[in-house]
Amino acid sequence: MSEPKDPGKPDLSKAEPPSDVPEPVPAWKAIMQGLGPTGLALRIGSPLLALLISLVITMILLRATGADPFSSVQSMIDYGTTENSIVDIVNRATRYYLSAVAVAIGFRMALLNIGVDGQYRLAAFLAAALGGAITLPAPLGQLLVIAAAMVVGGVWAAIAGVLKVTRGVSEVLSTIMLNAIATGLIAYLLNDQRLAELRPGSNNVATPKIPEDGRVGSLNGFLSSIGIDLPGAVYGLLPLAIVVGIVFWVVINHTRFGFDLKVSGMSPSAAQASGVNARRMIVYTMVASGVVAGLIGMPELLGASHEYSLNFPAGLGFTGITVALLGRNHPAGIALAALLFAFLDQTSDVLQEVDVPKEIVGVMQGVVVLTVVIVYELVRRWEIRLQQRTVAAELATGHDLAREARGSTGSAS
Amino acid sequence: MPEQVPAVRLTSITKRFPGVVANRDVNLTIERGEVHALCGENGAGKSTLMKILYGMQRPDEGAIEIEGEQVTLRTPADAIGRGIGMVHQHFKLADNLTVLENVILGAEPRTWFGGIDFAAARARIEEMSRAYGLSVDPDVLVETLGVGKRQRVEILKVLYRGARVLILDEPTAVLVPQEVDELFGNLRELRAEGLTVLFISHKLDEVLAVADTISVIRRGTTVATRLDPREVTSRRLAELMVGSELPTPELRDSTVTEDVQLDISGLTVLTPEGRPVVDDVSLRIRRGEIVGLAGVEGNGQTELIEAIMGIRHADAGTIRFLPGGVGGRSPTMTRGGDDITHWATRKRREAGIAYIPEDRHRHGLVLEGTLWENRMLGHQTQPPNVRGPWIDRRGARRDTTRIVQAYDVRTPGIDVPAAALSGGNQQKLIVGREMSGEPHLLIAAHPTRGIDVGAQAAIWDHLRQARADGLAVLLISADLEELIGMSDTLHVIYGGRLVAEVDPRTVTPEDLGSAMTGAGDDSGDSSGDGSGAGS
Missing domain, CATH: 3.40.50.300 (P-loop containing nucleotide triphosphate hydrolases)
Known part of the structure; x- marks a missing residue:
């Protein structure tokens, strides 16, 4: 089309070999992999712009439901910044964060791990049963439970990976079905005849309580030592989520494995030609995603509930998909997205007080994700065109790394 | 008129x-x-x-x-x-x-x-x-x-x-x-x-x-x-x-040695239906030799090079590859080498096989990646790009700058995505990348396709230089002049079989063309969309 051409350099060959006009990355792929603008200003500007747009849309929605948008938002903010809410928001965000990182690992190489939900529930359940059954001295019990959860999550995800590379089964289908199987398996095992026990005085069934020694205390002691006093208990495993985020970032950006992963996601054919074993990468990635998924339930299990019961938080795996999309697969972006989602979920109750149905929060979350995704994709496309023009323009004006280094301006032709 | x-x-x-x-x-x-x-x-x-x-x-x-x-x-x-x-x-x-x-x-x-x-x-x-x-x-x-x-x-x-x-x-x-x-x-x-x-x-x-x-x-x-x-x-x-003189592809003195760098025998690749696309191909490339492969596109060249690179599975035959550094090993054995038929692509690359793919956008580059990330592609286990399991950003970036300068890649910097470069400059980056790290064997599919005359001459120079240093090259090109001029030995592939070996010093493009269409049988050429780019 109107690809810029440069008359000064006869080396701009256009459409001569079969594929000289690169096919643009399809939007769905770019969105899934979190491709976005690369310039720093745009990376900060785009989400701000997107959030601003979604705020405006949300306000219009609130107005349409008959509420006063400003006072509704104001009451959400007021409620969301109370100390009690902050603790809940942070805890919620921790769960969302781990879930979103698990999803993002798959996204990075164009694998849709829909099965994070089943992986974390099965992992939390089996790890809870294990933790409740045995008593070990302080650090060992916790480590054993966490390790067991990681193994279960990894194995459950590996099934989908192996099916994909050996039988060509789409990971979307297999993980959705594995979710259903996990649900059935937990329902079967969460029974007082098997791995669980009835809670007296209620219809709840739960795994045996993890003994005192095997629990992780809250972070409040540490927080008050640095001058932050909060009423509720902040998950003691909050630092684990931070570590997972850092490890994720380091692996993706600074290791060979991460490079292979990124390349496989961006261009499977180029990755294969470069020597990446695509089949092995699929299995590894699914396992890594499942291992992180196994951690999702740990802060709650070891820090708050100490058992897996019918009341254990469910559906986090699906929230993780949206949070990963919103956070652009970037560890820091995911953290902000997780906090935003947790804030919206936490403050949904207060909307009822101003006569707005709390379900509108779900609409808000959808609006935010759609806006961010669309804005990013538009900005990304705009930036690519801009870069192509800049490169052509800089070359046209003789700003050229190769020639500058030689210190001559002689043309090659 | x-x-x-x-x-x-x-x-x-x-x-x-x-x-x-x-x-x-x-x-x-x-x-x-x-x-x-x-x-x-x-x-x-x-x-x-x-x-x-x-x-x-x-x-x-x-x-x-x-x-x-x-x-x-x-x-x-x-x-x-x-x-x-x-x-x-x-x-x-x-x-x-x-x-x-x-x-x-x-x-x-x-x-x-x-x-x-x-x-x-x-x-x-x-x-x-x-x-x-x-x-x-x-x-x-x-x-x-x-x-x-x-x-x-x-x-x-x-x-x-x-x-x-x-x-x-x-x-x-x-x-x-x-x-x-x-x-x-x-x-x-x-x-x-x-x-x-x-x-x-x-x-x-x-x-x-x-x-x-x-x-x-x-x-x-x-x-x-x-x-x-x-x-x-x-x-x-x-x-x-x-605006200046036209370069011609030519080789001067023979640098062909006796060491067989790559020895393919009886290589066969089948389609999923069981039809051979590469049919009993035997080929030897010695150090310092450029072996050209002429053929209308779609006659098995793609499958052959992918089998050599380990991207495609060989159904029969063996591929042997002489390991060791250039001039490093004593040339006591002219036959032999490692049987690499079942090696993974990465192992082959690490052993010193470089690869210029025919489709640079699908196989040669990650278009959304920066130039220095693309420099690592295919070499992401080798210095200067990595140190142990870690990526050596500084090393990779420094070497990217070197390639950009040595191969005259026209770009304002190495942090721009590969997609922002023109096709010719992308190709120069790929050639520069594949020629670094002292490879022993280069599989070059259309190395100068779609690039300007000046850069074409430069790439030919690099090939000649590497050949003099003992590089073995398998050259595939739709540009018959390039093929004839740059080959020490020239084979013709038709229907997946090597049907003729011609002498590049005496053959004319017309003779080569008729051999490429199956020597008189000119109705059976399969569809191809190749394009010649040489002048």
């Missing part, structure tokens, strides 16, 4: 794209009933100019006159309405339709009842075929036709829509020499019938053979117009095109 209004007259055409000027003050007159050749290098602005004439781009300045009448062409439909037709380099045909159906597609004659009037269409096509000597059976499926015949269908399509001026964009790029001769015969018949042909090419011998008039475009502007082919030499044209 008759003194009358010209078929097409372009006056002061200027077309700017943001930041650059693609065409600058182009003046071109094309008389009725002539074959007018427009030459220029890749990227000189030929395509843009033709797109302007075909209504795909609007000029910023200047005027287009057709048959003496000033016109504004907004869309290709306008151009077709004015009698201008374009035959694209890459055919736009529906394989599963017949020739007849393809020709009338989108311009179907109607019967009174609203159905398609096939009888009328057939009559017209047969009449046109006869009149212009374009013999094609209207009822065969296009998928059964060879490249040359498909091109005829494209020409018929354009004529069917009433074109009086035909633009042919690099029509010979996909043809073997015999097909080129047939095409030229057709063009002469079209001219005899009073049609005007605008022939775009950078292959000078062809231009001189077929054109009545030649115009040269360089850096977006016409540097010579209406040259008489009887009065101009190919060297003069080349100088006009590039």
Whole structure:
């Protein structure tokens, strides 16, 4: 089309070999992999712009439901910044964060791990049963439970990976079905005849309580030592989520494995030609995603509930998909997205007080994700065109790394 | 030529794209009933100019006159309405339709009842075929036709829509020499019938053979117009095109050693249906030797190189590879080496096999990645890109800068995405990357396709230098001149088999072309969309 051409350099060959006009990355792929603008200003500007747009849309929605948008938002903010809410928001965000990182690992190489939900529930359940059954001295019990959860999550995800590379089964289908199987398996095992026990005085069934020694205390002691006093208990495993985020970032950006992963996601054919074993990468990635998924339930299990019961938080795996999309697969972006989602979920109750149905929060979350995704994709496309023009323009004006280094301006032709 | 209004007259055409000027003050007159050749290098602005004439781009300045009448062409439909037709380099045909159906597609004659009037269409096509000597059976499926015949269908399509001026964009790029001769015969018949042909090419011998008039475009502007082919030499044209002397692919002294670097024997690759696409191929490449592989695209070259790289699974046969550093190992054994038939691609790359893939966008680059990330591609386990399991960003970046400078990759920096570079510069980056790290064997598929003459000469220089240092090279190219000039040994592949070995010092492109079509059996060539890029 109107690809810029440069008359000064006869080396701009256009459409001569079969594929000289690169096919643009399809939007769905770019969105899934979190491709976005690369310039720093745009990376900060785009989400701000997107959030601003979604705020405006949300306000219009609130107005349409008959509420006063400003006072509704104001009451959400007021409620969301109370100390009690902050603790809940942070805890919620921790769960969302781990879930979103698990999803993002798959996204990075164009694998849709829909099965994070089943992986974390099965992992939390089996790890809870294990933790409740045995008593070990302080650090060992916790480590054993966490390790067991990681193994279960990894194995459950590996099934989908192996099916994909050996039988060509789409990971979307297999993980959705594995979710259903996990649900059935937990329902079967969460029974007082098997791995669980009835809670007296209620219809709840739960795994045996993890003994005192095997629990992780809250972070409040540490927080008050640095001058932050909060009423509720902040998950003691909050630092684990931070570590997972850092490890994720380091692996993706600074290791060979991460490079292979990124390349496989961006261009499977180029990755294969470069020597990446695509089949092995699929299995590894699914396992890594499942291992992180196994951690999702740990802060709650070891820090708050100490058992897996019918009341254990469910559906986090699906929230993780949206949070990963919103956070652009970037560890820091995911953290902000997780906090935003947790804030919206936490403050949904207060909307009822101003006569707005709390379900509108779900609409808000959808609006935010759609806006961010669309804005990013538009900005990304705009930036690519801009870069192509800049490169052509800089070359046209003789700003050229190769020639500058030689210190001559002689043309090659 | 008759003194009358010209078929097409372009006056002061200027077309700017943001930041650059693609065409600058182009003046071109094309008389009725002539074959007018427009030459220029890749990227000189030929395509843009033709797109302007075909209504795909609007000029910023200047005027287009057709048959003496000033016109504004907004869309290709306008151009077709004015009698201008374009035959694209890459055919736009529906394989599963017949020739007849393809020709009338989108311009179907109607019967009174609203159905398609096939009888009328057939009559017209047969009449046109006869009149212009374009013999094609209207009822065969296009998928059964060879490249040359498909091109005829494209020409018929354009004529069917009433074109009086035909633009042919690099029509010979996909043809073997015999097909080129047939095409030229057709063009002469079209001219005899009073049609005007605008022939775009950078292959000078062809231009001189077929054109009545030649115009040269360089850096977006016409540097010579209406040259008489009887009065101009190919060297003069080349100088006009590039503004300097034209490099030629050639090897001087033989550097071929006795050490067999790669020894393929009985290699067979089957399709999923069990049909051999590479059939019992045995091939030896010695250190310091460039082995050329000639063949019409789609005859097993792709599968062969992918089997050598371990991207494709070999169904039979062995591949042996001599390990060790250049000059490092004592040459006690000339036979032997490691059996790498079942090695993974990465292990082969680490052992010193470099690979310039034929499709740089699908296999050679990650377009969204930066240049330095692309420099790591295929070498992401080797220094200077990594240290242990860690990526060495500084090392990779430094070496990227080195490649950019040594291979004259035109870029303002190494942090731009590969997609922002032009095709030629992307190719230079790939060649530079694959030549680094002292490889022992280079699999080069179309290493100079789509790049300018200067860079082509530079890549040939690098190949010659590496060959002198003992590199073994398997060269695949659609540019027969490059293949003949740069090969020590030249094999012909046809239908997945090595059918002939020819001496590159004595063979002519014509002989090679006939060997490539299966030595006389010229009906069975499968479809290919290869293109030659050399000049």
